[in-house]
Amino acid sequence: MMGSPTALENRITFLIGGEAGQGITRGGSVLGRSLTRAGLHVFGTIDYPSIIRGGHNFYTLTVSGKEVYAPDDMVDLVIALNKETALLHLHALRKGGGIVYDERIDFEEGEIPEEGVKLFSIPLTDIVKEVKGPPIMRNTVALGAALALVGLDTKHLEGVIAEAFAGREKVVESNVSAIRMGHDFAWAHHEFDGRFKTEESSPDRIMVTGSEAIALGAIGAGCMFYSAYPMTPASAVLHYLISKDQETGMIVIQAESEIAAVTMTVGAAYAGLRSMTGTSGGGFCLMTEGFGLAGATESPIVVMLGQRPGPSTGMATYTAQADLLFAIHVSQGEFPRVVVAPGDVDDCFTRTVEAFNLAEKYQIPAIILADKHILESHQSTQPFDDETIEIERGELIDVDEWTGEGEYKRYEITESGVSPKIILGTRGATMLANGNEHDEYGFTTADPVGVVAMADKRFRKSPRLVEDINGLEPVKVYGGSDPDVTLVGWGSTKGPALEALKLLGEEGINARFIQIVYMEPFPSEAFAKAMEDGGKSMLLETNITNQLGRLIKEHTGLGFDKAWAKYDGRPFNPGEIAAEARRLA
């Protein structure tokens, strides 16, 4: 049998599917981590409804010897933990692809086409029984079998499992047996062409989700306070940080509501801590007033907004980029703020550090605008380098640096617009923050001259802020010069767009992708420059009204040959982007 196209280029896509509660994400990520350890590149993503048990879940994992930015549209190997999975994803199975399933599943005649689909029946249940494991372990057996099919050994999988159950010898043992039995059964009984060449391997990489990368970025940036209320897809940041609070020395709090979460964050920032909160749309609504308090009191906070489809509670476990304009314009009145949208796990790490630095340097609130697809997907990458982190605290006066002369003015009118800030408890100085309009000391005022001076002070930060942002690659360009077509997008669209560039390249179409990273202040010049000589242009957004397009129109007057709005809660697929681009080019 002919190998599938991806197998030929040393690339394969797995899909693990079953019911909620069958450990689908766990299975997918364990496989991804094992393959990362094997030196391969991976991108894995989970699709699940907001249901704890039951309901169809599936995890798509694309693995390759080269960089992977998004899962492929088509699947090579389906690992079906129930029959539904096999049937539901047949349409996405590449010709020559296979299905790993429990021998106890019976397919009726005609359910599976006779040609082009390989059936890999494995005694999942029997093996689990043999090793006396719980039903959920069928998952593990199937992973062992899948590795055999793609020609890999189980060393790394065993390692990952052993670490996961560290200290529970018995469990590790039975899992390892399950893996090996699955592997050996498949090796003995089945054949599949998608064998990996691991010589292309790049070892010592890590695999993380966007949430984890953001959490690590926060830790690296010296965040000392995180307060949040659970909300998909932001909760994972909370979970991770709370699990590590003793190692990091961070205070991590589950607040009673998003209102409490954000106002606690502002309180901690006032005192002098780098502080952060995270939420999704509904919770962000509840944070808007506190966000404005941060703006008015010049308290540097970082808010991670993990977008999911709205309006209202919408679709809790799906993805969208539909909160952009809301985030940019949020809260009454006006004050400088930063909105930055990471596009992959590396961005999640580095841009989080930048957000903390900008927030503190300019004493303004910053929003990290992520989405479910980026937050919950796994991506392999080079380990983040903590040595590259530079913590810039701006005009924060260290406790020992306070000279103690005169009364301290929290809102001193300065040329830069930034007023030196002390740490709460500095001997001999008191600090008055005020969400009402105020004078230099922080006392409430409505004096027409004074209030204009204070607003001007706040907005005097803008030019330098813009300058700083221009130095941070606010717009990134991928692909060659003089392209036939230029794709423009942001956030998690980066991955599928980069994959689409590859697909187009294979067809000889020269394409470019422009990623806008900073949304506010908007990098107009950098963007306009990147758009020069770009051929046809296509905007990609997972929202209905093309929010980035509207922002671009406002700031640059530029339009697009095509503006594609996808809003079914699913991320873009590389293939569909390539197809549209092809039509346009």
Add this chain to the structure above:
Amino acid sequence: MMGSPTALENRITFLIGGEAGQGITRGGSVLGRSLTRAGLHVFGTIDYPSIIRGGHNFYTLTVSGKEVYAPDDMVDLVIALNKETALLHLHALRKGGGIVYDERIDFEEGEIPEEGVKLFSIPLTDIVKEVKGPPIMRNTVALGAALALVGLDTKHLEGVIAEAFAGREKVVESNVSAIRMGHDFAWAHHEFDGRFKTEESSPDRIMVTGSEAIALGAIGAGCMFYSAYPMTPASAVLHYLISKDQETGMIVIQAESEIAAVTMTVGAAYAGLRSMTGTSGGGFCLMTEGFGLAGATESPIVVMLGQRPGPSTGMATYTAQADLLFAIHVSQGEFPRVVVAPGDVDDCFTRTVEAFNLAEKYQIPAIILADKHILESHQSTQPFDDETIEIERGELIDVDEWTGEGEYKRYEITESGVSPKIILGTRGATMLANGNEHDEYGFTTADPVGVVAMADKRFRKSPRLVEDINGLEPVKVYGGSDPDVTLVGWGSTKGPALEALKLLGEEGINARFIQIVYMEPFPSEAFAKAMEDGGKSMLLETNITNQLGRLIKEHTGLGFDKAWAKYDGRPFNPGEIAAEARRLA
């Protein structure tokens, strides 16, 4: 002595000033109402800090035989209830203007310039003592005196006071005596040129604030439910509606928070009532999630957002137009909505009715975007005509109209995008509303095809909504054709802009004012058309970042020769607008 210029054109401006607690607003509005009854046109506005007693308050009242849209920059007669008032407003006193004050106030040498200022000392305190009134009654005496100075009798003032204290004979009596004694003293001892010709009078007019006009609009529109949490400058709507709940049959509730207020409003709308809430920026923040719930569940609610300067709690008792972009983009996700910004009390009434109709016809939330200046200022006008009100309930199925066949589908996919809505409790039908994404019945779904169908259904309302709005004069043009200069503004800027047109006209400068009334959906075509052949253009907004300008840029690409951002919390003055326009023309 030469009459002041305004007096010459039968126009005069009073300024009543004193401490909070001295009844400044009351005095100003009583005078305004009396003069309205005298057939004159008035516009009165109050300037006060957020303080219950003490702190300088002043009420500026411009009165004329012709329409008045805003108070004049310069004052003819200062009624100084304390010395501070006389001194603070000297700079705004027109040459030849006068100061009414208590004879017990001693001005030091040089405090008052010898020329150009007339001093009208009145024994305010003595008269109050004589009629055995409380100190606050000095106010009343001064009003009587002021009327004498401008050549009017006290008939209407006495009438207004008598009604205010209806049923309290003694109080009425002493007030009337106070008025007459003040009047007679001034008549006997002082002379002033600002005499009114009342032959220009237009009788039977009313004087209302924007708040009152909006409340009346809501009542006229058939609003049956109003729930709010107090917040300046929105509270007056709540106060008025609660004071009239028995006459109107409306349920009016002071909720425990803005979150409760808006979600109650959504609940009432779901059940089938026209319902409304009102707030200012901070409270609006707290309503954002509930607003999205209205959007997702297609519940027609009306939210009055009374802007004041932010960020955060800002300046509670001053004015701004800095929540425009926040309001337009508010809440996560996307759904059609209406944002309408009334520019005067007539707009407040009619546009409120429109907001209710549009909200219900399209089953969407609507925002009435007002500001402190419009909400708290008094303006005289023709009585609103309830006969002009047309209540359009759209596809609301009356209880008796339900045929009872089949299961009712709250979110039936229709061509118009509007799904017929029943009233809660319709026999034989149950109605399921759902803030999660849902199918036609209202059941939760995340099916990729179904959710797109539902989003498309919601957005299919847009074209007809835009059409409707185009029929409602979304952009109003004042002034002649082929102007030298075109002013563009919104909301309460309308008044000073219209006055500026008059001033410019007097100088032979041909100016036009374009008022944008509907901000969302934005009336791009109507606006672009209005801008044609407009000469130089100037944008007027009381915010820092020229939010309307940014909106215009996004929608039409049009810019301005000058964009004026005023952000000291005070409304524009006609004179300053005229001066800028003159420079530009």
Add this chain to the structure above:
Amino acid sequence: MASIRELGTDQKNYWCPGCGNFGLLNGVKRAIVRLGLRRDQVTAVTGIGCHGKTTNYLAVNGFHVIHGRVLPVATAIKLANKEQTVIGFAGDGDAFGIGMGHFPHAARRNPNITLVVHNNLIYGLTTGQTSPTTKLGHVTKTSPRGAFEEAINPISTALASNAGFVARGYVGEMDHLVDLMEEALRFRGFALVDILQPCVAWNRINTYDFYNKRVYKLGESGHDPTDLTAAYERAEEWSERIPIGVFYKVERPTYGDNFPVLAGEPMVRKKLDSGKVAKLISEFA
């Protein structure tokens, strides 16, 4: 009058097998049947959480709202159509975490509605975080060293807020639960029914077994439900013995009783009349 079957929908039920919500829903349905209500006479308002799926499975009027806002929405609906039997369904997090700002206010207002709290002492739908009702020491995803905030006590919170009907049910005592729900729905005023609802997915402490060993019925224990002090004392019990039943019950005027405009037909039946405004306008002359 709806039957149990008619009160169900055709939607696939996605609660975990064994979840206490099944019993809870069943108990509510049986009470509705006992009251002889038609489907169109009942409105269910649900919050966000596993409990929130109730509107998918209960075939009456429904409003699935946002997290924490069951009470203001339910209150308004009752005012809008006083003929509806309005039942709010909230989670412990929904009612006492994010929604805490409304609870005491609903209680003191006393609208004639019933609030059912699906109290599983955990955040179910968001995969097992600490809830305000999670007990001290309980290890969850967000309390790795055990919960260290004293739990909210729904019963004493309701008592302190002047709630007129304060009760606790348990899904493992079905007949008792149905009686309780019936009593709550018949009560004129705000009724809290806090229901012990095991979450089999995330709460491994407060299980059926845990409750079966501990619950006892207040009705059989000589408790006087008009005695506030006794109610406060019973509310504190949560160790060897956990009381279920009515802690407190005293009628007073309902919220609706205080609105003169509610004396007549339900608000939603009234015709809109723009003429009413004319007289008011003239007052501004």
Add this chain to the structure above:
Amino acid sequence: MASIRELGTDQKNYWCPGCGNFGLLNGVKRAIVRLGLRRDQVTAVTGIGCHGKTTNYLAVNGFHVIHGRVLPVATAIKLANKEQTVIGFAGDGDAFGIGMGHFPHAARRNPNITLVVHNNLIYGLTTGQTSPTTKLGHVTKTSPRGAFEEAINPISTALASNAGFVARGYVGEMDHLVDLMEEALRFRGFALVDILQPCVAWNRINTYDFYNKRVYKLGESGHDPTDLTAAYERAEEWSERIPIGVFYKVERPTYGDNFPVLAGEPMVRKKLDSGKVAKLISEFA
């Protein structure tokens, strides 16, 4: 150590002449002086309302926040710098209306802070609307037929929420108030001091005269502040006799005690160290 004079600012005071806030502020200042604290050792967090002007008049560290959010901000500040004496100043509306969602949570968490409620039973700054603590029948701008929602009882609400120190003061009993404030500030844990504060502008019922006739001191009445049941009973008293003093007082671990990272120096003193992340990153290999 600050003196009374040093604790004042140069800002013109804009409370109405005769307002209870003057006495309240004075009482707080005297307690701070008694504790011998420097100005830089105290942080005041104020809500929005007349009470919120306190940060303009009290010369310590201050944060004038948004309406209703005194408690989360104050809680966070205490965690950030445990050496500060943190005092929250909230209005009755601020604390129990819009801010109600935080009160029970702060109480059960037990951060070592004090919440002073300027309880004037009215919305002062917004010109006299009904407050959650406004008593039944009281006619206000928003209750033209008299308030008809049972008032929130701050004392029983605090008790039901597990607050460790629950007290009521009255500005007309200055020495008692200063003692109370001192005791509250010394208390290790969350202390509520609900202070009866006449609003001379808008509340014509709960005046100095009203209170002078009624208040009595719990300390002189044989009340045992460790007896929860007795505390609930006293909390209900509000007619002929209104108790002031400590209703309830029991120490337990504070919120901060539960964070291992708070064992050392205050958080704000720690140096930021980006190196800590390296080991964590390696766990993702």
